[in-house]
Structures are given as C-alpha cells and as structure tokens.
Amino acid sequence: MxxxxxxxxxxxxxxxxxxxxxxxxxxxxxxxxxxxxxxxxxxxxxxxxxxxxxxxxxxxxxxxxxxxxxxxxxxxxxxxxxxxxxxxxxxxxxxxxxxxxxxxxxxxxxxxxxxxxxxxxxxxxxxxxxxxxxxxxxxxxxxxxxxxxxxxGPYEDVGRIPWWLRRLERGGRILAPAPADTPLQYxxxxxxxxxxxxxxxxxxxxxxxxTGPPGAITLGDLLTTALEVTGFDTELVWAPPELLQHYGLPLGMELGLRLPDGSVPSGMHDADVSAALAEGLTTRPLRETLAGTWAWLQAEGDPTPRADAPSPDTWLDAAAEQRLLAQLSH
CATH class of the missing domain: 3.40.50.720 (NAD(P)-binding Rossmann-like Domain)
Structure with missing residues (x-):
C-alpha cells in the first residue's frame, strides 16, 4: 500500500x-x-x-x-x-x-x-x-x-459527512438544500x-x-438516516436552491449537488456502474456507512482536513443561515 x-x-x-x-x-x-x-x-x-x-x-x-x-x-x-x-x-x-x-x-x-x-x-x-x-x-x-x-465512510478527510454529522449534532433547526428527493451516488x-x-x-x-448504483438513495435518505443513526434532535428545514443562492449559501456544493454559479450539474450522481457491478463490486446499506462514520468520529475526533479540502466554514455562514431560517418560518 x-x-x-x-x-x-x-x-x-x-x-x-x-x-x-x-x-x-x-x-x-x-x-x-x-x-x-x-x-x-x-x-x-x-x-x-x-x-x-x-x-x-x-x-x-x-x-x-x-x-x-x-x-x-x-x-x-x-x-x-x-x-x-x-x-x-x-x-x-x-x-x-x-x-x-x-x-x-x-x-x-x-x-x-x-x-x-x-x-x-x-x-x-x-x-x-x-x-x-x-x-x-x-x-x-x-x-x-x-x-x-x-x-x-470512516476516515473521510474531505469534509462531507463528518461536516454534516457535526452540524446535525448541534441540534435545533438547520438548513438543508432542497429538494429532498435529489438522487445521490456514493x-x-x-x-x-x-x-x-x-x-x-x-x-x-x-x-x-x-461508485454506488444510480437512484439508490436521495439526499433526504442521507440526512434522515443520519438523524436516526445518531439520535440527534434536529429539524431539517429544506431551502430551495434559488434562496440559498440569494443568501450566498453554497450548501449542496459539498455533495456535488450545485456548482459555484448555482446551477445544477448533470451527470454527477447518475453514473453507469454496470461494469464494476458485473466485476463483483458490492455496496453496503447507507445506515452502515453513516453508523461507521459516526463511531469513528466519536472514537478519534474530527480528522485533520486534507490540504486540498475546502475549509469547514466554506459551506455555511451561520448568520446568513439564521436570516434564511427566519424567512422560511414566516
């Protein structure tokens, strides 16, 4: 290795x-x-x-x-x-x-x-x-x-699921990038x-x-399963992409759901993986991936981010989040 x-x-x-x-x-x-x-x-x-x-x-x-x-x-x-x-x-x-x-x-x-x-x-x-x-x-x-x-999964040092798990851990109401039925491939x-x-x-x-088979999970599956696995008392408030863009919140980019200009990329989460599946690639349930990641974070703490990974503050400005949450609650 x-x-x-x-x-x-x-x-x-x-x-x-x-x-x-x-x-x-x-x-x-x-x-x-x-x-x-x-x-x-x-x-x-x-x-x-x-x-x-x-x-x-x-x-x-x-x-x-x-x-x-x-x-x-x-x-x-x-x-x-x-x-x-x-x-x-x-x-x-x-x-x-x-x-x-x-x-x-x-x-x-x-x-x-x-x-x-x-x-x-x-x-x-x-x-x-x-x-x-x-x-x-x-x-x-x-x-x-x-x-x-x-x-x-465990040991991720890019700043995706560990970042989301720590956000969910804080509890309360938090923004999530709508729509919840957006497909994810991982x-x-x-x-x-x-x-x-x-x-x-x-x-x-x-x-x-x-990667995983296309259409197997959605963003909603990811975040609701994360809440079930961890037991956090957190409310997801789904915000449309145009509102996130208006408030300068790049939420969703961390999972490849949006580009910096706010557009939705094609081909990101619908790859044809039939060749690898035919050669024996298998995938475990989402719940196992999230549980394994959370157990690792609890045991070892947050990883040192890769030098080429975005800062943890990249995806969300806390003050802007609160302003948008306030608007969505009216």
Missing part, C-alpha cells in the same frame, strides 16, 4: 489485514503510528532513490496507490515496482472525464488530457489522468484504474477497499467507474 495512513489507504490496509493478507505500507511515517501486523517502509515518495532504498529486494503480489498530486511521482513508483509486483491498483477519479459529464456516463465518456511526466498538481483532473497513464505505462495489462465517485470506502483487493487477487485490469 503506497500511503496507508488516511481515508482510502487506511481502509485498504485494514481490509487487507481482515482478509489475512500480508501487508506492507510505504509512506513518510509522519501521520499515524505504524499499524500492528504491517511491514512499515519509510520513504518520501517524491524522492525515487529513497523509495528504491525502502523497497529493498521486496516483491509483492499487488500494489494499491491513491496518489492525487504530481503524476511523475506515480510514474516513478510504478517503474520501480514494475518488475517486483504483479498488479497495480490505482484509485483514480471520475474527474478524469471531460466536463461537463454527460448523463448516465460510463467508462467511454471523453477524458481530459494528462501527462505522466508532469510535476504539476494544480489541476486535479489532469493529475489523476496523468497518474492513470503512468500506471498503465509500466503495468500494461496488469493495471486497474478505479475511477471513483464520491467516497464516504461508495463506502470499505466497499471500495474490498473490491480493489479482490480485483487484484483476480488480476482484473482496465478502467472502471466505481
């Missing part, structure tokens, strides 16, 4: 150990204490010679990589591992598809350009696409590109980890859109 300390990487390590796999992690060793039962390799991935020394003479059946920054780092790691690993699973993103995403898009939707030699991480979509090209360059026919949608991080590992075991290769 290249990484292994946060979100997807941590879930992959824990799932692999539960399966009885022998696990090695390679990271800088700065974020968390080494996981018991894991071979810990220490190196800065941006320094190829340090990675080479850390790998030593080791060989592995499979590699999982979640890198989301400069593609050259993926390229260098993949080249070092090409002769000593059988399979390379790269956690990519639906963001590699050219915007705007067409409704019901599958793996054939147009892609952005990417450069595996690039050292630029500013453009997330191009960086992920460059990472894909870097992996397939060294692991032709042995690379799995998991183009993930919204990933939820995948529990543990289901992604399970699929990545079982796919590596089978040698599955190619690019797959990886």
């Amino acid at each position: 290249l990484g292994g300390s946060h979100h997807v990487g941590r879930a992959v390590v824990e799932t692999a150990l539960e399966r009885g796999d022998e696990v090695s992690t390679l990271n800088r060793g700065l974020s968390r204490e080494p996981t018991p039962g894991v071979q810990t390799l220490i190196a800065d991935r941006t320094v190829p010679e340090a990675v080479r020394r850390a790998l030593g003479a080791g060989e592995w059946d499979a590699v999982v990589d979640t890198w989301a920054w400069a593609p050259r780092t993926v390229r260098d790691s993949a080249r070092l591992l090409a002769g000593r690993a059988g399979h390379y699973g790269y956690v990519s993103s639906r963001g590699v598809h050219r915007w705007p995403w067409p409704p019901a898009a599958d793996e054939s939707a147009p892609l952005v350009d990417g450069d595996p030699a690039s050292q630029d991480a500013a453009d997330y979509a191009a960086a992920k696409r460059g990472g894909e090209l870097a992996v397939t360059e060294s692991f032709a026919g042995r690379a799995l590109l998991a183009r993930a949608g919204m990933i939820l 995948l529990d991080v543990r289901d992604l980890a399970t699929w990545m590992l079982s796919s590596a075991e089978r040698g599955l290769a190619g690019a797959f859109t990886v």
Whole structure:
C-alpha cells in the first residue's frame, strides 16, 4: 500500500489485514503510528532513490496507490515496482472525464488530457489522468484504474459527512438544500477497499467507474438516516436552491449537488456502474456507512482536513443561515 495512513489507504490496509493478507505500507511515517501486523517502509515518495532504498529486494503480489498530486511521482513508483509486483491498483477519479459529464456516463465518456511526466498538481483532473497513464505505462495489462465517485465512510478527510454529522449534532433547526428527493451516488470506502483487493487477487485490469448504483438513495435518505443513526434532535428545514443562492449559501456544493454559479450539474450522481457491478463490486446499506462514520468520529475526533479540502466554514455562514431560517418560518 503506497500511503496507508488516511481515508482510502487506511481502509485498504485494514481490509487487507481482515482478509489475512500480508501487508506492507510505504509512506513518510509522519501521520499515524505504524499499524500492528504491517511491514512499515519509510520513504518520501517524491524522492525515487529513497523509495528504491525502502523497497529493498521486496516483491509483492499487488500494489494499491491513491496518489492525487504530481503524476511523475506515480510514474516513478510504478517503474520501480514494475518488475517486483504483479498488479497495480490505482484509485483514480471520475474527474478524469471531460466536463461537463454527460448523463448516465460510463467508462467511454471523453477524458481530459494528462501527462505522466508532469510535476504539476494544480489541476486535479489532469493529475489523476496523468497518474492513470503512468500506471498503465509500466503495468500494461496488469493495471486497474478505479475511477471513483464520491467516497464516504470512516476516515473521510474531505469534509462531507463528518461536516454534516457535526452540524446535525448541534441540534435545533438547520438548513438543508432542497429538494429532498435529489438522487445521490456514493461508495463506502470499505466497499471500495474490498473490491480493489479482490480485483487484484483476480488480476482484473482496465478502467472502471466505481461508485454506488444510480437512484439508490436521495439526499433526504442521507440526512434522515443520519438523524436516526445518531439520535440527534434536529429539524431539517429544506431551502430551495434559488434562496440559498440569494443568501450566498453554497450548501449542496459539498455533495456535488450545485456548482459555484448555482446551477445544477448533470451527470454527477447518475453514473453507469454496470461494469464494476458485473466485476463483483458490492455496496453496503447507507445506515452502515453513516453508523461507521459516526463511531469513528466519536472514537478519534474530527480528522485533520486534507490540504486540498475546502475549509469547514466554506459551506455555511451561520448568520446568513439564521436570516434564511427566519424567512422560511414566516
């Protein structure tokens, strides 16, 4: 596991150990204490010679990589591992598809350009696409590109469900972005980890859109189930998008329901995932995802946000919320 300390990487390590796999992690060793039962390799991935020394003479059946920054780092790691690993699973993103995403898009939707030699991480979509090209360059026919949608569940450090759970915890009346029947598409991080590992075991290769089935849940399902799981005494007040826009509240953007200009994006929550489902992807009930997330937050506290994640204050100005709530109560 290249990484292994946060979100997807941590879930992959824990799932692999539960399966009885022998696990090695390679990271800088700065974020968390080494996981018991894991071979810990220490190196800065941006320094190829340090990675080479850390790998030593080791060989592995499979590699999982979640890198989301400069593609050259993926390229260098993949080249070092090409002769000593059988399979390379790269956690990519639906963001590699050219915007705007067409409704019901599958793996054939147009892609952005990417450069595996690039050292630029500013453009997330191009960086992920460059990472894909870097992996397939060294692991032709042995690379799995998991183009993930919204990933939820324990260890989430992007600022979606943990942020909502803390909002619900405060109680009282709070705004929610209407309509409640807006469809959502997501995948529990543990289901992604399970699929990545079982796919590596089978040698599955190619690019797959990886998220939950379209139409399975709505925003209303998400928030009401969160209230049921936590037991919070909180009232959801559903506010139309035009009112949220008028009051300068970007609520809904955190879940990909709105764009900065207030418009509703197409293709965000209706991806065709039939290919991944046919290859064994399974999804657990929403209640398990939310309960697992809340249990983790209670046990470990709020995570340190990713450097590229929005500030927790981005989605809601408290004073503006109260003004809109007052209007909606008349």
